[in-house]
Amino acid sequence: MTTDSDEISGFSMFFKKAIDIKLRELYYCISNLIQLGEFMSDYIVRTKSLTKTYGRRNVVDHINMHVKRGEIYGFIGRNGAGKTTTLKMIANLVSPTSGEMELFGSTDLKQARKKIGVLIENPGLYPAMNAYDNIKMKCLMLGIENSDKKIKELLELVGLQNAANKKAKNFSLGMKQRLGVAMTLVNDPELILLDEPINGLDPQGIVELRDLFLKLQQRGITIIVSSHILEELSKIANRFGVIASGKLIREVTTEELHTLSHTAIVIEVDKEVEAKKVLMDFGIEDFRQDKQTFFVFDKDANPGKINTALVQAGIEVSSIRTQDEDIETMFINMMGGANYV
Numbered sequence: 178m179t180t181d182s183d184e185i186s187g188f189s190m191f192f193k194k195a196i197d198i199k200l201r202e203l204y205y206c207i208s209n210l211i212q213l214g215e216f217m218s219d220y221i222v223r224t225k226s227l228t229k230t231y232g233r234r235n236v237v238d239h240i241n242m243h244v245k246r247g248e249i250y251g252f253i254g255r256n257g258a259g260k261t262t263t264l265k266m267i268a269n270l271v272s273p274t275s276g277e278m279e280l281f282g283s284t285d286l287k288q289a290r291k292k293i294g295v296l297i298e299n300p301g302l303y304p305a306m307n308a309y310d311n312i313k314m315k316c317l318m319l320g321i322e323n324s325d326k327k328i329k330e331l332l333e334l335v336g337l338q339n340a341a342n343k344k345a346k347n348f349s350l351g352m353k354q355r356l357g358v359a360m361t362l363v364n365d366p367e368l369i370l371l372d373e374p375i376n377g378l379d380p381q382g383i384v385e386l387r388d389l390f391l392k393l394q395q396r397g398i399t400i401i402v403s404s405h406i407l408e409e410l411s412k413i414a415n416r417f418g419v420i421a422s423g424k425l426i427r428e429v430t431t432e433e434l435h436t437l438s439h440t441a442i443v444i445e446v447d448k449e450v451e452a453k454k455v456l457m458d459f460g461i462e463d464f465r466q467d468k469q470t471f472f473v474f475d476k477d478a479n480p481g482k483i484n485t486a487l488v489q490a491g492i493e494v495s496s497i498r499t500q501d502e503d504i505e506t507m508f509i510n511m512m513g514g515a516n517y518v
């Protein structure tokens with residue numbers, strides 16, 4: 178027999194459970210919203226399987242690119258790897274064959290692209306015009322009026338305040354690039370795309386451009402900068418995307434890069450086929466071969482023991498040494514080695 182108090186406690190249990198369930202649903206809902214918010218604010222560029230096909234060739238091949246707000250993203254790849262085409266697709270200068278893209282967390286790309294500044298291939302300067310007028314021309318093209326103050330600020334920002342009246346044709350390449358960067362900034366973009374801006378610059382020009390990138394980053398501008406030379410970007414980029422033959426081989430933060438770079442045992446031998454067999458029999462798994470030179474990356478590998486094993490197998494070891502793999506070499510390996518084409 179059930180009493181009134183049993184019924185009341187049954188009801189209250191029922192309501193408590195129902196409230197618990199609702200609270201849990203609410204919690205999931207809120208955390209999903211938070212994640213969505215983080216996602217939307219986190220990634221400024223996110224591509225999904227982005228592809229460009231010319232003829233039968235995917236020159237950009239199903240790439241998933243992730244660029245976070247506020248970072249300098251070094252887009253690294255050899256000539257012809259697909260960097261320019263990717264940047265052009267982001268800027269809407271080339272239309273993708275397939276794939277998707279989100280800019281600023283939105284698929285309203287037309288709207289989002291208003292927040293992007295672009296310097297692809299060359300700055301598009303009018304050589305007979307001075308620096309001031311080149312920027313003014315860009316302002317006029319974008320319908321920006323009363324631009325005097327802005328132009329002066331931009332010239333100062335890129336370190337060309339003393340060259341305002343100098344004709345662009347008399348500029349050094351570095352000055353032209355900095356003027357080009359200034360012109361990407363006239364619409365106050367949140368993201369700028371710079372295609373190989375460092376190409377051909379002298380060391381002084383490189384330093385000036387790198388300093389400018391850091392200044393822009395401090396102002397909250399996200400930068401995607403492509404290059405075929407890692408060295409130039411390794412000092413400033415927060416994250417790298419490595420592209421080879423249209424495929425995004427890897428995306429890696431600078432911190433991850435340092436964890437990944439490791440020491441190699443470099444062994445030079447006379448008989449490479451036999452040496453490779455000895456290394457494999459010895460349990461070495463992580464190594465790379467360049468003709469008669471082997472690079473062993475196994476952390477536990479012991480150079481003395483490897484040497485003994487090789488010599489006992491009748492192989493002449495002309496040199497064995499350890500070598501820190503520099504970042505450049507690591508990238509070359511990621512891109513498919515020195516002989517990669």
Ligand SMILES: Nc1ncnc2c1ncn2[C@@H]1O[C@H](COP(=O)(O)OP(=O)(O)OP(=O)(O)O)[C@@H](O)[C@H]1O
Pocket residue numbers: 231236254255256257258259260261262263373405
């Ligand atoms: N309009 C086009 N028609 C046909 N092929 C093209 C076209 N544009 C680019 N390509 C080819 O696509 C490949 C990728 O070119 P892309 O310019 O994107 O490479 P990249 O990494 O920027 O190299 P680079 O620094 O030499 O410009 C190259 O093989 C190039 O020849």
